[in-house]
Amino acid sequence: MRISLTVNGEKFRLEVEPRRTLADALREDCGLTGTHLGCEHGVCGACTVQVDDSAVRSCLMFAVQCDGHTVRTVEGLAAPDGTPHPLQSAFTAEHALQCGFCTPGFLMLAAAALDEDPAITDDPDRLRELLTSNLCRCTGYESIRRAVRRAADMPGPPD
């Protein structure tokens, strides 16, 4: 099927089988390999991207469902001039990644939530519930939580 989708502001026209997941279309057809596949059943969250500003599991959507929609991946997180997103700086500052495989998913999850409501970091339960969405096997999560809080306190995203 022919589809077109806008990823990180760039329009992609793709020819895909219906069964191609959004994650594979992003990775293999758009060449955006920052979106990782960790479980392919929606649990780990490494493949989390934003579709129309909502954080979703790109392994549980088909690319054909995104025809005409807008997708944002980790490659589109920094400003066009390369200025890092506050979350990206905060993840480094708080040592919120070790192997880095889960990191893009956590970043896109948190970025969507902060865009929607920066005050989420003021509510420990809401922040915990949000970050419980994804799995990390290296950090034990606390540094990720600190990083999201730190990012919320930093100057707004460059866009």
Added chain:
Amino acid sequence: MAEPGTPGGSVTRVEDGPLVSGHGCFVADLRVPGCTEAAFVRSDTAHGRLRAVDLGVSRQVPGVLGAWSAGDLEEIPLVPVLMDPDVDGGRPWPALAVDRVRYSGEPVAVVVAEDRYLAEDGRDAARVTLDPLPAVLDPQVAARDEVLLYPGRSNVAVETTLGDPIDAGVWERAAVVVEARYRYPLLCHTSMEARAILVRPDTGGGITVWCSHQAPHRLRGDLADALGLEADKVRVVVPDVGGAFGGKSETWPEYLAVALAALRLDRPVRWVEDRKEALTAGPRGRGQSQWVRLASDAGGHLLALEMQTDAAVGGYPHTGSFLPEVTGRMAAGTYAIPQVCVRARAVVTTTPPLCPYRGAGRPEAAYAVECTVDLMARRLGMDPAQLRRLNFVRPEAFPFDTPTGFRYDSGDYAAALDLALRTVGYADWRSEQARRRAHGGTPLGLGICTYVERSGAGGEYGALEAHADGSFTATSGCCSTGQGHATTFAQVVASELGVDRRRVRLIEADTAVVPDGVGSFASRSMQSGGEALLRAARDLVSEARERAAARTGVRVDTASFERGAVRANGSTFTLAELAADRPLRSEARAEPPQAFPFGAYVAVVEVDPELGTVHVVRLVAVDDYGTVVNPLVVRGQTYGSIAQGLGQALYEADVHDEEGVPRAVSLLDYLLPTLSEMPEVAMDETCTPNPNTLLGAKGAGEAGCIGTPPAVVNAVADALRIDPTVLAIPLTPRVCWEAGR
């Protein structure tokens, strides 16, 4: 810059930039022209005779380029053994099953197609005919040899006895003797990136291999041996690795099959293990069944400890057979017990292959020893902290030779325990516990684990070169799988040379560039690899002083080195200047003996007595890793290993049905801790530098897997006022409820 007592300090990592921007490069991310993808046809039976593998329809599936079972190959390569070359004892492990399968998920055929979707279509079209044989899952049952995995050979692949036999009179003279049985379940490593390999045939008959791996040089040697290639025809490159935890230091059968397929197709072939494969057919850790007997006099002086441990090493005794021996060698724990004797057996079972998992034999030892010590404290009516203190190996007793043949290098176990108890507020919690017991409230328990472990194995290569532009290249035989070597090794070098760490670039994980290396496992990187780089830096300084002395015509011992420059005869030469004419470089090997990091963990838990659910209120970890180069990085690894330790204690287990078919096929069944499961954690360190190295570092990064489970189990037992041996990990609500009834 550097914090007191740390050669580097808590600097943030240089490797993060690409990883936070989507520009990391894991094996699945590689763009290699013409690359194809592999999928495996696997046995759905734990044990059976393989009658037929029909790939006829598979080969007809559009997009499928080739499909092979063992029967399609003139010669089937054998999986190399991991440590002891004799360990398989005539039990060969073919890359694809030949006439028998010995675990559910064992590779039977490989299918290669233009993409993974098509490869799975081809996989599903395969027809495998098997005659089922009885499954044997428990190593103690398997050791009875009623069902043989290798006809004519015992299921006991390795049996080791450690320590002298215990004088039988001890058990009679002792005031208290306790016995206990433990079962450490099989666990899945569950690195977020599972195994992955890409093999590209090169012109000239060689191959380039990109693999998510911990030991590229070993993989190169193994692949060359198995495929009949010269070692210099095999280049192994390890790109970014999404966690490893011991499951990626081996040469797995899938790797050999992928390499074979690539050579036959003369095209690059990639295999990315998916989560279902990882959970059902991938490597396993732990899996020991243990029996422990411990004797004490009336005053709490431990007299003797006897242990028998059997490990379920899976269908092929290649990769995990040394683990029960490691457990046995650690059986004395932190204690000066006069007599310790262990029988450790590696037993083949119809389960996926056992291999090291973060802690690798030490968590199994700490669990058995520390729960048994708590049991003894209950019997003696002593506080568990006091019983431990009474029996610790004393600081002045190091180096200490254990009855099981290890030499503990250094330590102050009481200092670690005291710090942990102070940090947690032990007396206050005991008061709160007494208050609740008297006046009602949710049952509260405290649990202690004092551990000693072993880190490092073998030597490591390091090299350093100063460049004329003022930068440095450090080369290491280690292989980071997320530990941050590019940051921390640069810190070691920079701090020794007194230069800006950002001018030090690290090269590792490519056999074409790094001449020699062992890799990153057994917490060895800083202990051995960091030491090698430190020695290389000192050698570089010696060479620089000689050059400066020669240039100025003075004796070398009058040339001094400080902050990246040599002063000789009134002149100052930077290392860059001294490297301008001819290369200024050094090479070193560090061969430190094994080190023995230690520490104390304390858990505070509440147990819902009605449902059996465990709430870990607080966890305190005090670790002694010797010298710590980057506390930020080391604490990050401690924290992560605590999370995995909580997983072991409370959630994780590879469960099979009676036929040996895995029950946990997804992360909805094999449960990892999420943020919501994490307690309040406090970390602290004592520092007893490694006496056998210049750097003073001991291994770090596995401690939480070792110290956390016994602390949690002992705490739950304390809350329920039961023997810890009534419990079994993982502490599911049902286990705790039944134990507390």
Added chain:
Amino acid sequence: MKPAPFDYAAPATRQEVLEALAVAPDGTRVLAGGQSLVLEMNQRAARPHRLVDINNVADFDRLEVDRAEQDGGWLRVGALVRHRAFEQPVESGPLGRLLARTAHFIAHPPVRSRGTLLGSLAYAHPTGEWPTLAVTLGAELVLASADGTRTLDAESFLIGPFTTALRPGELLEEARFPLLRPTTGTAFVELRRTAASFAHLSAATALSVEDGIVVDVRLGMAGIAPQPVRARDAEHRLVGRPPTDSVIAEAATVAAAGVTDPPPDPHSGSAYRRHAATVLAERALVKARQDISEEVERP
């Protein structure tokens, strides 16, 4: 873990959806949120020949309170209303609060922003939160096909683990939850091992008390039988009596007595399950009673 091939259609109207489902109904599945279906397709545990994606049908995201009817009215939930819609109360009464409490137990935010309430009913996980609530509250489900529509109550619809009364060619188009009288306190409690796991057991209740006497109660349990069940015997023990600790304890014991043939799980046997079900039923009822004093009787 890649899905097997399938054909795909994404009709834009209800009529086109029903027509599409009528073509080769066997092997055709409806794709709404896809959070369970795509998971199973990735594992190749589900291999539909054809998916009919209903995400382009504008009317299907309707979420309306219909107070016109007798018996207090209904909340009508369309086929594309996502779990997330319920995180905040969708109506000001006890039902809105109960749905909001329950929504937070479902998976995690990214799945809640795609997955749908009706999809969860059609998936029929034996301890799924929405199926449990639908059974507890006596939700009515509207099933549409090219031949017309029919309405089933939730208990008739959920007939086993992952098994429903949906026929090939049918779409689960609407769920109607009865609004709860203002005097109702509600609770939803679960026993699960981690935040990423399905529940072992859950209990949902809506308890109405007037003048200190239980006038109406719904108690539903999941994890004690192959599909969520209503504990009617326990409800009967409560009605007409004051909701004291001892009455609640008695009812909870009765509720758990129904443990029959629970869904298989390697980590909890039936003795534990029966015991834990009693505890959960009791806790749910106590929470609901407390809810009355905190929410209903709030000045």
